[in-house]
Amino acid sequence: MLPRMTARAPSRFATPVPTSALAAAPDTDDASRHDVPTRAVYVIVAHPRWRDSRVNRRLLDAARGIEGVDVNDLYSTYPDFSIDVAAEQRRVARADLIVLVHPIYWYSMPPLQKLWLDDVLSWGWAYGHDGHALANKDLWLVASTGGPQASYRPEGYNQHEFSAFLPAYEQMARLCNMRFLPPHVFYGARRSDDAALDAHVSAFAGKLVTYPQWPELIAMAGAPECPDIPVTDRPRCATGAVEVAGDSNESANANAGRVA
Template sequence: MDELASPAAAGVYLLAAHPQWRESRVNRRLLDTARSVAGVQVQDLYGAYPDYDIDVPAEQARTAAARLVVLLHPVQWYSMPALMKLWLDDVLTHGWAYGRTGTALRGKDMWLVATTGGAEASYHPQGYNRYFFDAFLPPYEQTAALCGMRFLPPLLLHGAHRASEEQIDAHAAVFAERLRTHPNWAELNDLPACPACDVPEADRPPEH
């Protein structure tokens, strides 16, 4: 388990999920890079919750205290690893993360940092993945929007299995610089405001 600072100590909360860290080249390198950046609180989900029993109050406190939430993971079956999906299911609850009284994350940023095994050319209508990679982003984008968060332009490394050490070094350097300089990224000046996603009370009847 990572040594986590108090919630107020970090401006960035990074959630890392990889079922087999020993087999990872790029994500493990990015995880180590994030740990070296001041102001970044790192949570290795598979290290912290090997039994999948997530400490929801603690996770909500850390997430609420951050200005930027980072999702770091390899793309598996066009989505995120299972434990990161469970984190979203358990932590981003109605009445806390979204809904009329769910305002804990409003105004924050969410950033996807992901790797794919397939090369960028494979994410093309003529490639074996059949779609541009953007086609797989709406669940992330809408999760952020429903919580009142801005979804920032993702940082992706395609073809991670075959990436050279030089490519990984350059990618990690960009990642570290982004972590250090958020929210002062030039392209964020032109990023549209988060769309309003009002959830009618009738869509979420009271629990009994």
């Protein structure tokens, strides 16, 4: 029997979620019988040009096809780049797993995804003194690259393993007291065959359904201790969340709107 979370099959989801993954998924009744907690998932997808997308549009559709998963297509939600910080913080606060889905652009993320991080993960809320809103949550990067895996080798044209480009993501998670889960990467987005893409999308959907019952999480340590980042180390920012030393102690949560 299929778990209830997968009751709605996504229209573009060519390959079904593997039955092995579904077998591990907690059925609602089963979950209550065995005290398996239901965990909330927030999937944030950022792609500046959907019409050109082969990989990420499939991931977006797959996520949307899974009942109970909160999905946000950032470039459709905020075409003017004006992020509703309070709304985003509410969505993040509700989630146990936060998933960033995007193509790799210049070894990093598309600009609206970066702005989302800048605005939403503010000092005093996500990190820094009294900033514990993300504590013990999980962060999962689901990324695609134009370069094939062989290009992400010391002898390849990218000169480094893909993991060499991830310390900024990892450290951001650490500062926010989150676990950085092993990324799910699709290499060679334009050259890989359809079967490889189908398998990638299936594995992604299977993981959303079965979270947190992933084999690789069993041995993984909990979230790292979050260091206290002093207010002096962040300038007064556009979201108005930070005061420099000596200024009045403005609420760290006064970041619900961007300063014009």
